[in-house]
Amino acid sequence: MSTSKTIAKNTLFLYFRMFLVMGVTLYMSRIVLDQLGVTDYGIYSLVGGIVAMFGFLNSSMSSATQRYLSFDLGKKDEKRLQKTFSATLSIHIVIAILILLVAETLGLWYVNYKVVLPPDRLFAANVVYQFSVLTALVGIIQVPYDSLIIAYEKMNIYAYISLVEVGLKLGLVFLLVIYGGDKLIAYAIMMFLVSLIIRIAYQIYCRKNYAASKFKFEYDKTYFKELISYSGWNLFGGIASVSRSQGINIVLNLFFGTVVNAAYGLTLQVQSAVNQFVTNFQKAVNPQIIKTYSEGNLAQMHKLIIQSSKFSFLLMMLLVAPILFNTEFILNIWLKEPPEYTVVFVQLSLLGVLIDCISGPLIVAVQATGKIMRYQIIIGSLIILTLPLSVLWIYYGGDPKTVFYAILLINILSFIFRLFFLKVLLNLNILYFLKILIFRMLSVSFIVYGFFILLDQFNIASGWINIMFSILTTVTFVLIIGLSKSDYVLLRTFIKK
Template sequence: MQLINNKRIAKNTLFLYFRMLLIMLVTLYTSRVVLKALGVEDFGIYNVVGGFVSMLSFLNTSIANGFQRFFNFELGREHIDKVKRMFSVSLSIQIGLSLLILLLAETVGLWFLNASMNIPSDRIVAANWVYQCSVLMLIVTLFRAPYDAIVIANEKMDFYAYVGIFEVVFRFLIAYFLVNIPCDLLISYAALMLFVTLGIFICYFFFAHVRFKYLHFVPIVDRSLTKEMLGFSGWNVLGSLAHLLKGQGVNIVLNIFFGPVVNAARGIAFQIQSGVTVFVGNFQLAARPQMIKSYAADDIEGLLSLFYRISRFSFLLLWLMALPLLFKIDFILSLWLGKDVPPLSALFSVLSLLIALTESFASPVTTIVHATGHMKKFQTICSSIILSIVPLSYVVLKMGFQPESVMYVSLFVLIIVHAVRLYLLKELIPYSVREYAVCVLFPCIKVVAITVLLAYIVNYQSNEGLTSIIQLLLTLFLALIIVVFVGINVEERNSIFQLVRNFCKNFD
């Protein structure tokens, strides 16, 4: 069973990585084109006004994961009638949540945009258009969550990959033709992104209803099931909102103190962070259903084995991508954006990567918590700590610190949060913190120490052009060697080599 699960995780991960590679390459290109077309100021406005849309993955993924947990349990038990009922209830929950968000967005949110945000007076109308498009994108994304959940619960990662390719192709076309649009470019860009979001939802809608014939939305009232799903997903959403506010809240604080140019720098940093975290996110997404099913089958030993392995691999995969960027960020930004690099982009990017590395350990812990269903205490405590980032950021900027100080605040708070997560996890499953340190933390620390030393030697003399590319590739190659022979054990190394051999045989 474990071998079958590992093969399934590997297969699903391959689909997701194919999707990721294309998305990352096109996103890098489109970001450069959009920045050049909009200009630094409008690019900053889009990031701060519509910024929460770029972080919708937290909210959508969180809700979908909550629904997915219920779908996985009932699909494992082959209770199709229960899945049908859960699907209808999940859509009903999303309708109520969307109405609440619409009410808040068109009252409190609209007032804050026009009364408190630092936006040039000649761009306030465009900013309002961006805001309205962003609100509609949020609502469409929320309605997609049950469809995401049912697709992932059935491990249809090939469809997930194909839709991702469809999305990135249209984003590429938008960026390519943006400069030729005769209307206001910022408004046009926001409207076109809304149409892409609608198109993705339509794809999920038709696939789910064609592939899973048992899915039908019936407006039913099931108070018991609604309370159970809403209770679980509600606490899950709390954690998601904490991450959303952590990102967009800090963005707004920066806007209040420094204006849209600093928001543009943070937007660039977020693009880089999102690009590299896709690597680890796809891996965790592929492993998530197996972790939940292991808990549902009372296979605690298998669950812990997956927990340690996924936690360690998540960090190491992200470190492979982050290390060359940490040493060559100025070169990467100039290669990517040319001369249009906003000030502070390099420093923000480095700090964003360090934050992403810290957060890479979080998902395997929260997956286990989702599997247990005991979310209230975990999410209340962790979310409260995460939300402290916004007021702390405001305080340090009010004291006169530089813009990058908010990133240091985030990094410090997120390290504390992970320690708290590990402590709270002990109340839910019988695991050893010492074993976690030995299986996860110590190998990661050894890899970091060795690879940083090697990278420093390789990049001792900063160069440009072809030499920098060679240094970057050599850094990545050396890091890969250290990860394979220091970061993973013999059994895992042999399994990886076997997967590579099997993959190569397909081309013989």
């Protein structure tokens, strides 16, 4: 199957999965917020976030797993592929044990002595914490199986298993509504059970379809050292991501309390759902970027990087622009009474998503080379600066939304440095990249923004009519200004396939 046809097919499967999961996730958030209340929802968001902080080891290994499995497939080396899978699974088991130890010592101490919690919810928070730890451990062991499916580009499996996941989560919501006990505890337990069932489903599929997934422990000191070294440099990226998402969550709790945590937690859910719109497209392209590098086809790799960055932004623009200019109306429909700061949090986070979405292919391209030491030190250090910068601004009188100003600033700086690394490592033509991408990106952004400002000033429409008008306007300008003639040819080919 050709590269473009594979990408087209996998993208369709991933978008089917995305809309399914996004719809259920947003519906669940509304019901869960209503059932738990703002305080308990904030507790779940905060305590679950602390567990995620200990997942930075896992996140660093997960990108290494994906890179090496895709690289081996590009080389068509089945023996090496099984060796890589077994080695990465062994390392993930060790990571799970390490995270369990840290979570049950440092993490447990932090929850009980440092987190600002209502005294009568301390027991519930501890139960939530324990089941969040178990959920995290299940996710850690699942990574090599997920990575293997992605490396083989069998994205339809995600769509099929998502049907099961969606059904289970909908059942979870209905059980929560009728349950008469402590709903916060019940929700944490049920979320763990869902994650466990899905984990088993992925493992069964891999065992039946991929010989490489049959675990065979073989200690190769040199190869383990190579994997761990690569993951070690990726560690900065994991720490940086945690610092920006969950570290800020803790800062907001210390300065403003659990109500702001609820607003931040809901914002992260919106951000995650919106990110899926582009992540699914990039997930279909990423294995091809790595494989073209392993084959030595840099010209095709450059083409994939530029085109996927451009389409990532335009796809994100289609979704983000209508939400940005109708945020309050959408949140009121979704949540009935959104917590304070939710509207402005969502708007600022979506601006950050727009800037950051074009970096996805750049990150994968750098990782494909395996030369990530300087990249991770510089980019990781930059992103980690988000946390002290946020604390500084809040300390000198900033309100909760200032944390998003820090995120926006760091996103822009990180993008600039990523381009520099691609020039050095892959000889990417930066001027050509900027000409193809930035000019059209800024043109679409300013014209759509100006049109929406006029729409708001003259109060031409409101409510659902305004949303529909916003969608039609964004689609029109993206098609007219955002796409070139060659893009139209590519788009027609994509649709036919």
